[in-house]
Amino acid sequence: MIHAGIVGATGYAGSELVRLLLSHPEAEVTAISSVSFEGKAISEVYPAYFNLCDMVCETAGQVVDKCDVVFAALPHGLSQELAKACDEKGKAFIDLGADFRLDSEEEYQKWYGGTYQDKELHEKAVYGLPELFRKDILGKRVIANPGCYTTGAPLALAPAVANGLIELTGIIIDSKSGVTGAGRGLSQGTHYPDLNEGLHAYKVASHRHTPEIEQTLSRLSGQKVHVTFVPHLLPVNRGILSTCYGRLKPDVTKAQVRKAYEDFYQDEYFVRLLPDGMNADIHNIKYSNFCDISLHIDTRCGNLIAISAIDNMVKGAAGQAIQNMNLIFGLEEASGLALVPPAF
Known part of the structure; x- marks a missing residue:
């Protein structure tokens, strides 16, 4: 069983990761964090999860220590240090933010106003749109999950x-x-x-x-x-x-x-x-x-x-992130994601 952690679990994309991972046959939510709701159960923030996931929000560092893969559902500019911590500890890191999406630091500076703190880490990162770049994702540990x-x-x-x-x-x-x-x-x-x-x-x-x-x-x-x-x-x-x-x-x-x-x-x-x-x-x-x-x-x-x-929220965020996790760990790509859309 893959131990999955979510940093930023109380945002919309983070909450969607919780929802989808709760039904994944080969992964489980092991730890979650939230700056805004640290010390509170996610079911207090989203009552839909009551009795299904009453996990308490911890710190980002605790999430990294406890998990095999860390999903970062954070605004841009907040993922680079977390990615480095995961990389140093051999943990897979999937970023739902924008910090690793652009190849060009100049473009990142222009559109997001930030810089690349660790250029070698950015060179390790791959763009995780599986239908187009699946071969690049296999075997990698730092994934830039595309936006919606x-x-x-x-x-x-x-x-x-x-x-x-x-x-x-x-x-x-x-x-x-x-x-x-x-x-x-x-x-x-x-x-x-x-x-x-x-x-x-x-x-x-x-x-x-x-x-x-x-x-x-x-x-x-x-x-x-x-x-x-x-x-x-x-x-x-x-x-x-x-x-x-x-x-x-x-x-x-x-x-x-x-x-x-x-x-x-x-x-x-x-x-x-x-x-x-x-x-x-x-x-x-x-x-x-x-x-x-x-x-x-x-x-x-x-x-x-x-x-x-x-x-x-799914193919444009959390679902695609789990699709990338499945590829990283050699699982069936659709594992945990074979969800039938409602007819009405």
């Missing part, structure tokens, strides 16, 4: 970019996210009267997930890719719908696009390529680790429209 937008949008575009089906300029990503993506902390933008019955864009063409999306697409294409990325906030708890637009190269047919996606994802359990005529919908992936993708061709304008739907 940076999972859904690249999965929608990856086959088209990797197979040279679309132009690499002019790619547009329009994403709409449930409010849990903003975290558990309160803000005016997530205040119920402001959010309910509304829909608005935010951080237009300036969201810090932009360079991460570009990094993934550039790696797949072998060329530098720039995208226009506009996120929106939906008045729902969960889910991200990403509608991605790319101009098809001359003479690329709908059949070619379809085959490229089928071949690319044929062995991927968690990617469900929907048949023609169906649309990806966040309703159909709720609470699950699936990414649904629907393909649409605008023949009049010559554009590919690839739409993906994920649960931002």
Whole structure:
């Protein structure tokens, strides 16, 4: 049995890790920590866990000492020292924050305002999007778990970019996210009267997930890719719908696009390529680790429209982190994650 620890267990992503790991057949939650709720049981913070997990929040150091793998569900800037402590003690470390996601320290400074404290440790870290970079993850111990937008949008575009089906300029990503993506902390933008019955864009063409999306697409294409990325906030708890637009190269047919996606994802359990005529919908992936993708061709304008739907708390955070843990420890990749989405 793998002993798993969660630092930042009382945030939304941390709580979701607890929920999923409680049902994992080969891992158990051994220790949790929370700065805000140290000394309190997680079931006091989330009564849904009453009598299922009444574990008391300890310190981050205690979590590291007790566990084989440590999940860090922390804001950016807080994971590097923790990762180093895990690395020195031979513990696996999976970061749900942004500290290890970007290859370039210059980009990290630009978008997050921080620096790399241990460059050798950053060189050990790998980007943990299994469907695209599985071979890199196997056998590694420091994993940068992608964010929610940076999972859904690249999965929608990856086959088209990797197979040279679309132009690499002019790619547009329009994403709409449930409010849990903003975290558990309160803000005016997530205040119920402001959010309910509304829909608005935010951080237009300036969201810090932009360079991460570009990094993934550039790696797949072998060329530098720039995208226009506009996120929106939906008045729902969960889910991200990403509608991605790319101009098809001359003479690329709908059949070619379809085959490229089928071949690319044929062995991927968690990617469900929907048949023609169906649309990806966040309703159909709720609470699950699936990414649904629907393909649409605008023949009049010559554009590919690839739409993906994920649960931002599962495939976009905790579920993908557990998927990475399974890979690290040589477990069945879907272990603990074969969750059926509710039909209504």
